[in-house]
Amino acid sequence: MIYDLLVAPFALGFMRRALAGCLALSCAAPPLGVFLVLRRMSLMSDVMQHGVLPGIALGAAVAGLSVWAMGLGGVLAGLIVALLAGWLSRGHGAREDSQLAGVYLIALALGVALISAQRGIDLTHVLFGSVLAVDDMALFAMAGVATIALPVLALIWRPLILESLDPGFLAATGGRGAVWHALFLALVVLCVVSGFVALGTLMSVGLMMLPAIGARHWSASLAGQIRASVVLAILSSVVGLLLSYHTDIPAGPAIVLTAGAAWIAGTLCGPHASLRESMSGHRRVNAAGKIG
Amino acid sequence: MTPPPITLDHLTLRHGERTVVSNLSGVFAPGSMTALTGDNGAGKTTLLRALAGLHPVAGGRIDRGGLAPADIAMLPQVSELDRTFPITCRDVVALGLAGRVGAFTGIGLAQLRQAEAALAAVGLPNLGNRGIGALSAGQFQRVLFARLMLQDAPVLLLDEPFSAVDTTTAHDLLAILRRWHREGRTIITVLHDLDMVRAHFPDTLCLAGADTVWAPSVWTPREAA
Numbered sequence: 009m010i011y012d013l014l015v016a017p018f019a020l021g022f023m024r025r026a027l028a029g030c031l032a033l034s035c036a037a038p039p040l041g042v043f044l045v046l047r048r049m050s051l052m053s054d055v056m057q058h059g060v061l062p063g064i065a066l067g068a069a070v071a072g073l074s075v076w077a078m079g080l081g082g083v084l085a086g087l088i089v090a091l092l093a094g095w096l097s098r099g100h101g102a103r104e105d106s107q108l109a110g111v112y113l114i115a116l117a118l119g120v121a122l123i124s125a126q127r128g129i130d131l132t133h134v135l136f137g138s139v140l141a142v143d144d145m146a147l148f149a150m151a152g153v154a155t156i157a158l159p160v161l162a163l164i165w166r167p168l169i170l171e172s173l174d175p176g177f178l179a180a181t182g183g184r185g186a187v188w189h190a191l192f193l194a195l196v197v198l199c200v201v202s203g204f205v206a207l208g209t210l211m212s213v214g215l216m217m218l219p220a221i222g223a224r225h226w227s228a229s230l231a232g233q234i235r236a237s238v239v240l241a242i243l244s245s246v247v248g249l250l251l252s253y254h255t256d257i258p259a260g261p262a263i264v265l266t267a268g269a270a271w272i273a274g275t276l277c278g279p280h281a282s283l284r285e286s287m288s289g290h291r292r293v294n295a296a297g298k299i300g
Numbered sequence: 301m302t303p304p305p306i307t308l309d310h311l312t313l314r315h316g317e318r319t320v321v322s323n324l325s326g327v328f329a330p331g332s333m334t335a336l337t338g339d340n341g342a343g344k345t346t347l348l349r350a351l352a353g354l355h356p357v358a359g360g361r362i363d364r365g366g367l368a369p370a371d372i373a374m375l376p377q378v379s380e381l382d383r384t385f386p387i388t389c390r391d392v393v394a395l396g397l398a399g400r401v402g403a404f405t406g407i408g409l410a411q412l413r414q415a416e417a418a419l420a421a422v423g424l425p426n427l428g429n430r431g432i433g434a435l436s437a438g439q440f441q442r443v444l445f446a447r448l449m450l451q452d453a454p455v456l457l458l459d460e461p462f463s464a465v466d467t468t469t470a471h472d473l474l475a476i477l478r479r480w481h482r483e484g485r486t487i488i489t490v491l492h493d494l495d496m497v498r499a500h501f502p503d504t505l506c507l508a509g510a511d512t513v514w515a516p517s518v519w520t521p522r523e524a525a
Contacts, residue, residue: 046382046385046386163404166395166398166404167398169385169387169395170395170398172382172385173381173382173385173387173392173395174376174380174381174382176349176354176374176376176380177374177376177395178398179353179354180352180353180354180369180372180373180374181369181370181398181399181451224386227386228386228431228433229386229387229388229431230385230386230387232386233386
């Protein structure tokens with residue numbers, strides 16, 4: 009029974025490929041998400057996930073249903089949107105978040121229009137993912153991106169922290185903050201695009217952001233939050249894929265819902281900054297008050 | 301430690317459309333300790349950032365006498381920093397070395413001990429493992445002073461270092477500033493507290509509107525007596 013529920017699904021080749029790909033992405037994407045959260049750029053992940061869509065659609069239009077063509081189109085579109093968002097955010101009198109919302113709404117509409125115009129592509133699969141579509145190519149893409157993203161993040165770790173904590177200090181000491189920022193955003197784009205086959209463009213950001221948002225309830229240190237985010241993402245991938253297999257929910261939403269449940273659980277009863285902790289904190293204060 | 305003089309030559313700085321510093325000339329002498337005063341919006345922070353190379357020069361020039369970026373340490377206003385960032389005091393202090401060791405060289409045990417020593421010197425011994433989110437405003441400013449210690453720069457630019465801190469902290473930090481002054485570093489500090497300026501700062505540069513001139517009347521040591 010338990011074997012049928014938990015292990016048997018992964019005897020199937022496509023489930024194994026999806027699992028391997030999602031585990032690879034679970035190691036690479038959430039640490040980037042932690043930095044997005046810390047840099048108050050969570051909205052940027054929305055912009056990315058919608059921004060890559062027109063590129064994926066154009067890639068498919070030019071070269072058919074090739075993972076490489078769609079991926080390349082998605083990466084280019086994501087980089088263009090990142091540059092555009094960076095330019096818009098440098099203040100032209102308008103509020104940054106409104107500008108970003110404008111960008112991603114246009115990108116989403118354009119992407120859906122371009123995909124709908126082509127026969128042979130299932131819009132649902134592009135937006136929400138399909139484990140059945142994870143072929144060797146898609147698996148290599150996910151594993152490859154994870155292999156690149158982790159060492160690069162380790163390399164730019166110190167300047168990235170400085171840039172997040174105190175950008176003026178980095179600039180004053182001669183560090184080129186914009187370079188690290190651009191590298192970081194490029195990694196985010198790569199991760200979002202590489203996950204789209206399995207998770208869908210709208211959902212692959214979920215595996216990046218939800219474990220990252222939830223991680224702050226499990227550790228107070230940056231390294232601890234990054235470790236926690238990876239563990240949460242791995243658990244969400246395994247449980248989400250099983251959920252998808254047994255209930256016929258697309259893999260993307262299934263994994264993201266699982267990650268969301270983990271986040272809510274952390275908010276309620278995690279060891280840091282959770283509801284449980286703040287309530288026990290109140291009790292301590294009350295007790296102290298009574299003594300006084 | 302004798303830094304070169306920092307010379308302003310008909311310097312003009314703009315903030316957007318607005319000219320905040322206009323045609324300012326003068327010299328920050330080696331080892332001088334200058335209070336930068338003036339009304340809000342007079343361009344104090346802008347001038348400080350321009351000295352650090354963080355604000356574009358709209359006209360004239362700043363001659364730093366060949367100082368490298370790592371030779372000029374800047375203490376920003378506390379509000380510019382993200383105090384919710386999950387990082388320990390020791391790591392913040394150790395980041396003071398980033399300008400010298402670069403982005404990729406390891407920071408070893410010796411340097412971490414240096415960071416601990418700096419924390420002790422600013423009156424925060426044994427707080428190395430504390431996250432910065434748990435600090436008071438005064439303690440956080442002490443941590444940033446410890447970071448300045450590790451930067452060990454011959455030129456120090458400070459933006460309102462005492463504005464958000466309690467009296468004891470201000471007193472302690474001022475003592476550190478005066479020690480750096482005795483060591484021959486050039487110090488330029490934005491300050492609002494004119495009593496403190498008169499009592500402790502040999503030089504004052506008062507920015508007053510768009511036509512500030514570096515006249516001797518504003519540029520005389522007020523503590524001459």
